[in-house]
Amino acid sequence: MSINSALRAGVSGLVANSSALAAISDNIANVNTTAYKRNQVNFANVVTSQAVKGQYSAGGVQGITRQFVSQQGLIQASGSSTDLAISGDGFFIVADKGAGLTASDARKFTRQGSFSVDADGYLVNDSKLYLQGWPARADGTFDVSPSDLTKMNSINVKNLGAAVAPTQNIAVSANLNKVGVVSAQEAAYTATGANSMAAYADDPTGGTQPDFVIELNVIDSAGGSRKVAMAFLKDDSMNPNQWHAEIYSVPAGDVDNGGGTPGQLASGDVVFNADGTIDLASTTLFGSMGAAPRLTLAASTATGSAMAPAWSDAAGLADQTIALDLGKITQYASTSTVNAISQDGAGVGNIVAIEVDEQGVVSAIYDNSQIRVVAKVGIATFPNSDGLQPVSGNAYRPTLAAGEFTIKEAGVGGAGKISPSSLEASTVDLSAEFTGLIQTQKAYSASSKIITTADQMLEELINIKR
Template sequence: MNGKSFFVTNAVAEARSEDLFTYTRAGSFKVDQEGYLQNVGGSYMQGWPLTFFDGTTSAKQVPVGLDTFMKAYTRENGDKVIINDNIIDNTNLQPINLQTIGGTASPTTNLNVGANLPANTLVAGSERINSLIFDSLGNPHNITLSFIKTNANVWRTSIEQPAQSAVGVQRTQQNEVHFAQGRLDVDDVSTGTITGTISMNANGQAINIFLDPNAADDATYTAPGDVNMTVNTTGRTMSQLLDLISTSLNGALTDANMFGAAPTPPGTWARRVSGENGITFDQASSANAMTFSASITDAAGKQLVYQNAAAGYTVPVLDANFGWYNLATNSLRQSSITFSGDGTPLTFFGRDASTAPSPQHKVELIWANGAENMVIGNQKSPEISVFLGNYNTADGLTQLAGDYQLNYLQQNGAKFGNFSGVSIGQDGIVSALFDNGVTRPVFMIPLASFTNPNGLQALSGNQFIATDFSGSPTLREAGNAGAGMINAAALEASTVDLGTEFTRMITTQRAYSSAAKIITTADDMLAELLSIKR
């Protein structure tokens, strides 16, 4: 540590109100048998714990990279303590204990895409980009961005939500709902009896699909009005059954004339996910939300769907600008992306740089596997910010001649990782390191400054306490308001060079010996003169 500041320590790791806080420049800290940081004098490091910022206005925020943390911690009883970083007591200062740092997983919050969409693609041609993302539990998932050409220089984008997610929502720069989708994932059952019900309600129409191994017909339903269908499951694998459900549901919705015309793109209301035993339900209405639930069991009574069938899920309505069809003109609504003549993005979701300065849009995911929902406002697991490039710049998506080409695909987030160590920055932030490559700030080391450091009272073990002559300590973050910087993995060097000091000592000793010899010689000469005089 450089400068004239001091570390704050205490003789007791878990300080009580009566325990004395001391100050030291002895920065050789080691981990004791209980996981606390302890210096050579036996005192324990004290500081400010850091947690993710949750919007508490009274909390002191600490920005670290793209994330924001706050000085706070949670007691064993669940109470949250907001730290006052001007006070030195056992509430606002805590010890750092490395044994309390467990494993971690980091959810994906950013997705950056750069690709060329061929300019010679015919209308209705499409391209797909698959990306790996992580939920808050560290589970990996695949999400798909689809791009469909709807006119010259015009493309429409949508998402295909991952397995084990119930609802996926694509929002514009202004948080409008551009695309919304629901999904049911079902276990693979190749043989055996399958019974149950899939229920939907869209635009006021209730649709119930009954799965019956004894049904005479493949699919029967009545429309319009409430639609009830019976699907024969005899001899069908789960993938075959899901294909049949999708086909039947699409027919029922079209016959019910719920939205005036069968929507395109993507061309169907319900569709089985290619290569997976799941069905997606695409929202097309800007007036009515769509709810769905399912209760499917096999012969042994095993529940086959991931989603909670009792509660169900709701797919939100689309913004009025982004409904698939304008019923008055029977035409598509606002496009997703338009390109200018030089192949760079001109608008995203109908807005340019003058109306929406940030080109990034958002993807929200509601999970059915117990992970934190990726939604706006959730500090633990916020929505995914998707960057497709800047306006009028070829740094993301482009539409140029040639083939489709993915130039880059970047996303953050990480799978579960175990704690592997710590690092300390010059700003005093202690970051936990995990074997999945994630680093997470967990602690901040404060530095104490005094008006008159020479007035401190010394204790054993290179410890000091404040006195009336030193003045009261002021806590500061490293590098701020005159406080020094912290140098990790380095001890304060001595200002004395032993070689130089020994040389000076020998030189002085020999000079003294020479001077003493001169005096002795002078005394002998004086004695001889006195003897001659006599």
């Protein structure tokens, strides 16, 4: 009966507009939710077969929910270095727990990048979802896989321990006085043994006192500070541009040189050109002429040094090689002086900040200026992200409609770049939602009028019998 079909059409209108109202309500409620994607209920007509010629049977309407997951929200600056936003396509990969994550634990996908460090050191967002990333290897690289989620772990930025950077490079800028008087002790000087400059540093009552000493600070493998001295004694020879030189440890007991001169690491001559610049090709301080200016200390041993020189057994240190840049040591007619000394290396440091760059590399910043790479955030992309299934926490699960995901490095292969210290805003437009709210209300009222009118017509039909 046509009146009955009209009733059903009116009911379908009420149901469809109720769904539209629910979607609008959800949008308005989440206007300030980070990276929230608005939903919309679209309407499609329902057509029924016309069984009786000359009579029309109403079909009604059905509501079809549409997600705008792929719509980009406005990227806004944030005051936290762990807040992240994706500029472009893709999703952060997250899990419901940090520690003990297994292959059977479900992973989710979200663009809500309001991450912070929890009590256990994990990066977790406001919905308590843990950020996943590829852990850094010892050499600073990552085992990147486009589909294997098990290669990713919850990123932890606290359980890293302290950071130490042993000294590897030292650059010295200094001048040796070309017109200085040759010391009276120079005649008895020997490069090794009791008359060496290293012997004088160990016991000032013996040895040969140097004309000039440059002290260098060295950070060892345990983060301790050691002192190495570079001593110079003007050579009373036919070559006025030549100096005796030694490098030794202060105190001498820090190193073991296999029974040689206590603390001595190197000895030889330093030669200068006539213009006052150093002649490294003729310098013998590091062995033969032209040898690279480098100090090598073998690791400490438990049964005495197997190599010389080495760190002392009591120090218990790893081997260390230090490259010396002596190119700015000069010999001019001016007072011997140190102009500048620069070296790398850093003692024990603790984490003071966490930073993430545009490529998704998470780094820990230490108070000794060291930077340690922790992990790299992967970006998951889908062929049809609008087909994802929403779950609580402003996250999504994969579906057949969304297609197979691919994990990419940020900014590579169509994946969006990561914007550190930023958050993506909700895509809800309040003016559009309020307009839709008015339209939905009117449409709902109109559908209710259909039911009222059909009821009145049925009442008239019943009254015919009277």
